[in-house]
Amino acid sequence: MTVIEVSKLQKRYGDQVAVRDVSFEVRAGEIFGIVGPNGSGKTTTVECLTGLRRADGGTIRVLGLDPDLARAELRRQVGIQLQESQLPDRLKVWEALDLYSSFYAEPADWRALMADMGLSAKRNTVFAKLSGGQKQRLSIALALVGNPRIAVLDELTTGLDPQARRDTWQLVRDVRDRGVTVVLVTHFMDEAERLCDRLAVIRAGEVVAIDTPANLVAKAELPGIARPTLEDAVLALTNPTRAAA
Numbered sequence: 001m002t003v004i005e006v007s008k009l010q011k012r013y014g015d016q017v018a019v020r021d022v023s024f025e026v027r028a029g030e031i032f033g034i035v036g037p038n039g040s041g042k043t044t045t046v047e048c049l050t051g052l053r054r055a056d057g058g059t060i061r062v063l064g065l066d067p068d069l070a071r072a073e074l075r076r077q078v079g080i081q082l083q084e085s086q087l088p089d090r091l092k093v094w095e096a097l098d099l100y101s102s103f104y105a106e107p108a109d110w111r112a113l114m115a116d117m118g119l120s121a122k123r124n125t126v127f128a129k130l131s132g133g134q135k136q137r138l139s140i141a142l143a144l145v146g147n148p149r150i151a152v153l154d155e156l157t158t159g160l161d162p163q164a165r166r167d168t169w170q171l172v173r174d175v176r177d178r179g180v181t182v183v184l185v186t187h188f189m190d191e192a193e194r195l196c197d198r199l200a201v202i203r204a205g206e207v208v209a210i211d212t213p214a215n216l217v218a219k220a221e222l223p224g225i226a227r228p229t230l231e232d233a234v235l236a237l238t239n240p241t242r243a244a245a
């Protein structure tokens with residue numbers, strides 16, 4: 001079953017074309033990755049499909065709904081963790097989780113999520129005094145506290161230490177195993193390879209490939225590279241003239 005359909009999405013900011021032509025489908029229960037260089041339109045794409053930005057062209061259906069018309073309904077069903085999420089400086093960790101869970105009819109157990117994200121010892125710490133990685137962990141917990149059907153995670157593990165990255169990957173797998181569909185924007189090819197069932201590779205606002213990580217590597221044309229990695233394959237797709245450098 002398809003839960004997200006994006007067809008010929010276009011979005012510009014003034015003269016700047018951020019998304020030129022992006023189409024993909026996400027199936028129920030998969031972890032779908034979006035990778036590509038800085039500024040290639042990944043965040044803009046996920047912002048359009050969560051209703052945070054209005055597309056200029058193309059069609060989007062999320063759980064059968066148009067994000068422009070059904071924002072409130074999608075808010076209940078889609079958990080969003082965006083880059084650099086900001087909360088009021090004086091809000092404590094437990095207060096943020098308690099507050100966010102109050103927005104939903106059937107929230108997850110926020111105390112369990114707080115423990116899963118290694119934040120229990122920081123429960124009474126205010127947002128301004130959390131480290132970058134702790135803020136990141138909190139933003140992941142907040143994306144999941146509503147028990148969403150779809151979780152959109154933008155730069156999931158940026159700023160996390162190695163153990164926290166692995167714990168977070170496991171948490172995402174657990175969430176997926178409970179039936180949640182995950183859309184993951186990432187720059188980390190190890191993360192994409194270990195976590196994602198399929199990947200869309202975006203270059204300059206266009207999709208250049210959609211496939212499993214293994215197939216992207218197998219299909220990559222990389223003369224002279226004996227054992228190509230996913231990073232080699234993605235670089236060859238997004239920057240063909242410089243991939244071998």
Ligand SMILES: Nc1ncnc2c1ncn2[C@@H]1O[C@H](COP(=O)(O)OP(=O)(O)OP(=O)(O)O)[C@@H](O)[C@H]1O
Pocket residue numbers: 013016017018019036037038039040041042043044045
């Ligand atoms: N609010 C905005 N106003 C104007 N231009 C923007 C805005 N947000 C993004 N852009 C531009 O749109 C393009 C795509 O940006 P976007 O953030 O979607 O890329 P990205 O692939 O998520 O990048 P990164 O990997 O650096 O996070 C870039 O050229 C960026 O400068």
